[in-house]
Amino acid sequence: MTGTETPRGAAEEWSADTPALRPRPAGPRPAGPPRTTPPRAEGVGPVVDCGIYVAGRREEASHPHDALAEATARGGFVWLGLYAPTEVELGAIAERYGLHPLAVEDAVYAHQRPKLERYDDGLFMVLKTATYVEHDQLTATSEVVDTGEVMVFLGSNYVITVRHGEHGGLTDLRHTMESQPDLLCLGPAAVLYAVADHVVDAFVDVASAVEEDVDELEAAVFSDRRSDDIGRLYQLKRELMSLRRAVSPLEVPLQKLSERQIDVVPEAMRSYFRDVEDHAIRVRDQVSGLDELLTSILQASLARTSQADNEDMRKISAWAGIIAVPTAIAGIYGMNFEFMPELKWRYGYFMVLLVILSVCVALYRGFKRNGWL
Known part of the structure; x- marks a missing residue:
């Protein structure tokens, strides 16, 4: 990383609210509402998959705890996938991989906004995931967009993905990546790119599905049949806000990955992140357009209701x-x-x-x- 080095114990946070890096002091966080660890089925460990990748090819690790040493010895990197780990479980892994305590806390308790942080010689990225909830009929209480989170710890010889939520699994993505050894040869940053691209592609699908709901409501509001669509419009607008909060803050972290010189991100990977950034911007514009259209439809519905009265x-x-x-x-x-x-x-x-x-x-x-x- 070029520029002034960050002292150990402090982090530089990249977010949509700050165009440049800013130090975040170490130490305990201010007291806030109690947070709970996401539930997980009894007897199920946090490790979903663990593999060592040398020259773009997967090699099995003898044990997840020894994977880092084996990857270093073989000249490759380890990709460790976790699902909703507890503080104790992730703490044990953090000791072996040298993860920063603040990043570990964020990864355990989730509920973070999309961001990119630099801790010493590694990166920590938070991405919001989203999925469309199928429903027979849109009502004033329908859940349309369900969100989760994926955290990525990135180092020179490791990448750790931590997933929260019932959707957004990365198993198929891992299989896809393993069929592309040329991309995996670029190192752990290739996995970060694949995860970000996977998340943004899901945003595209969700936005397209929500657009169909918006079209349905628009047709109902301007039809000859009188109906009360205010509740449905407001609910869809709230659900769309969840998607907007997942998409909009992602632009700045992706911009940093595509433009800044970062030690753990090879220069060859910048064009990949730039492509993901373009997709994210398009989704952001689409979501913003849908939100404005919903506002117009809501105003039209209120006007028609007043006219009918x-x-x-x-x-x-x-x-x-x-x-x-x-x-x-x-x-x-x-x-x-x-x-x-x-x-x-x-x-x-x-x-x-x-x-x-x-x-x-x-x-x-x-x-x-x-x-x-």
Whole structure:
């Protein structure tokens, strides 16, 4: 790494909020809400897979704890995959690989934002994963986007992936990488690239699926059928925010990997990270566009609801005006005065009915012509 070296015990954090590196002091973190370790089935260890890669080819390690020494002796690197390790489990691995305590704490408790940090001669990267939750019908409580996390510890001769969440498995990715020895020959940074590319590709799929939900809601809002879509729109907007929080902060870490000179990232890998950055920017723009479209649809839905309420009020007012005519006439001739005109007239009853009917028909035609009925 070029530039001023970071003292041991401090870390330089690369995030979307800070365009440059900034030191983060060592020591205990401020007290916050209690955090729990993600649950894991009883009897299942944290190690998902462990392999040694020499000249792009996999060689089995005798034991995960001895993999680093074996990889160093063979001139390769070790790829250790973990799932939701506890503090004790990851602490034992951290001692053998020399992982920084702050990075270990982040990897154990998760709930981190996407970022890239440099600890001494290694890197620690956090990526948010996302998957689309299938549903028969979108409701005001539907879960649309489920997120998890993948942390990557990167050194000169090791890469450790730590996964949290029920999705985002890396087994298929490992098999794909093992079929590309030319890429694995570039070292541990190739694994970091593959993980980042895998995560961003998942973002593309999720964004495309969410876009279909947005199109469905848009069609429902502008259809002739009256429905209450406010709750569904707001829920989808909230779910889209989860995807946006996973995608947007990832741009700066990928930019650093593609532009900065980093010891553990060969120069040949920069173009790969630049490609992932381009994909991430496109997804970010797509998510931003969907969010703006949802805002417009929400405003249109509110306007249509208000318009429908106004139409209902006009109809009620029109019918109230029509009913007021017979009510008024009946009220006048129901006052029981002895001396009232036309009371003794033979055809008075029929004349009153004719007047009421004529006035009501005239009012109805007038309201209908003006669009009130």
